[in-house]
Amino acid sequence: MVRGALEGAAVKKLGLVVNPVAGVGGRVGLKGSDGPEVLRRALELGAVRDAPRRARLALERLARVREHIEIITWPVEMGEDEARAAGFEPSVLGSFSDRRSYVLCEAERTGGERPHIACEDFVQTTAADTEQAAHELLDAGVDLILFAGGDGTARNICDAVGQRVPVIGVPAGVKIHSAVYATTPAAAGDVAALFLHERPAAVRLREGEVMDIDEEAFRENRVSANLYGYLSVPYARGLTQSAKAGGVAGEERALNDVATEVIRDMSPGALYILGPGTTTRTIMTRLGLDKTLLGVDAVRDGALVGKDVTEGDLLRLLETHFEAHVVVTVIGGQGHILGRGNQQISPAVIRRVGTAGIIVIATQTKLLSLEGRPLLVDSGDPALDAELRGYAKVVTGLGERTMYKVGV
Template sequence: MNQLKIGLLINPLAGLGGSVGLKGSDGVADQAISMGAVPKAQERVAVALEMLLKHNAFLSFVTAPGLMGESLLSSMGFQSVSVIALEDKDYSHIGATDASDTSLSVRQFLDHSVDLILFAGGDGTARDICSVVGESIPVLGIPAGVKIHSAVYAVNPQSAGALLLQMIEGELIGVRSADVRDIDEEAFRDGRVQARLYGEMLVPEEGRFVQMMKCGGIEKEEWVITDIAAEIVETMEDDVLYIIGSGATTKAILDELGLEGTLLGVDLVRNRELVANDVSEAQLVEYIDQADQAKLVISVIGGQGHVFGRGNQQLSPQVIRKLGKDHIQIIATKTKIKSLEGRPMLTDTGDMALDRELCGWYRITTGYQDEIVYPVSDGVTSYSVCP
């Protein structure tokens, strides 16, 4: 066994804006909480760390106070924990933290000579860490934010735990440089994607467990996307509530219908008419309960392969279970599927049991009267498809 010293940092605000349709948490945490958002970052880190408890004696942690790491490690029973000193604030309060706490924490992690920085957050958190550490030390992100464009994240919390377990057990794990990217959330909320490269960090090299960089689909695929949209519109059933997921591929369906859609939100259509724009998780549950039948049309993120858990947290485990696996229609261009290089599509709903239930082979609409079959995996149980 290898002794591993981990610097643990949790952004308690990460992901708060997702379930209520705010498309991020930067500067809107209080608003998100007032709208009913429930913090999930602690829970997602706990999933990863649970896998390491059996090797408690081979682990030591340096962490930030309160909800930034200390509280979770204490509640889980990890034995060797050093807590750094930050500002004189109540870090047990979710709204107490900001970007300066992240920067100060990782500086102290470096002073304590940790072997790896494990953090939970989104692209904003990754960007703040990158500004301090650069490529000086390996990092591994547990995806907890709304925006996960950067390539420094595990595909889900379980994968982060599995990768750390391999390191403790002495398996050979290399490192590689990975892009840190972020988008302008104000532009994001207005339906415009403005992303840029902020730097690179070193991540453990394990293709099954660390996500690839998001592919933007720069190739000229407009005709193919239009064909996909035409196929979906032509096959729409009367009186069925269609939930149209986020992204350019799905927005083309609204364009085909001549309706005003949201590029990065979730929209509802019935009988080829707009029912609601940019709905939250709570609204989705209400609409599904009132509908005789509901179906979800969703696309896949090129390069990464995620179907759920990246920028569409409105599609929560509760929503997905109400719909049922058979009422999920995945659409994607063949270029997007090819960008996965044979890797399965992935789910990261935050509910491990549901991720396993969603595994299997799916019919993917790839054009007008054109489809393929392709697998979905939970990213941990099997590299290909769950049993």
């Protein structure tokens, strides 16, 4: 009989980074944890640091492949403690022996007054630690970085490692607009176990958007989000957001089908404005063009007519094109098609193109990953957003459309 061969005999290296203060702002309604002032307010309001616990939930799932992985991490609460709590003997890079506690650092920063925090005092760490940790893990040759944090942490890791090593996020922050997290902490552990040892071939790496949300604006109930960059994120059936079902090969095929369908329907002489995203990039790739991954490009008759364009560029292009279309896809983990990372496609641009000219594209897997939540528009013009509400015929394959709800 044919039996599956045993795989992954070699020990794999898992890099672990925990941002211990990620998410503290959320528990007390502060919509973020960036910056020392917000952190202090949150802790004084009684916030509990939950990221280490979440990291532990993920690591406990990895315990089953303990003999096959080595954890390399940063000292104490930035990974060491959590790894030990989950029964690992991690290799620890660097030392925090010269570090002081949060309370002492904070007293010095503000000139004397000690904060009254509800939780126990802890070693002071900053975003620079996250970045440095990620750098050193990359140098140590890890096969995967597992981090616990939010969008701020993802941004730091993105700065440090880019797409040079796969990264999976344990959702632990206030803002989780990026598409780099597993659905739950346990699921992050499961996908890491699959990727590192159990079934590497069942896991595919995809580019997950890292979103850059302006916290100040967010607190004023305005969301200003840019597409900051991409991490290389492993996903497997059902374990990572945006990958609920379908085979690994199937998803790649679906992406190609969507791109082919859009190209097949392109009208001669019409302007096509392609928003950011890996789905829209597939269209450009199939046209033999380079896509600006974080920006907006424009094509006509299969040729590039605008690269990384601004709103002004688009309005000028639209002056000379009678027919125009905007091609957008889901950006980030929340389901936005307009107003996140593609602000160049402004209300003025959409008015000029006409709402009927908007082509929404996404694989069915991506739509299902929204778990029934609607696609979101936040163009900055409430009247336009209201017009866009209803149902979009989302292009989901060759000759395939899916009726999907659009909300605001």
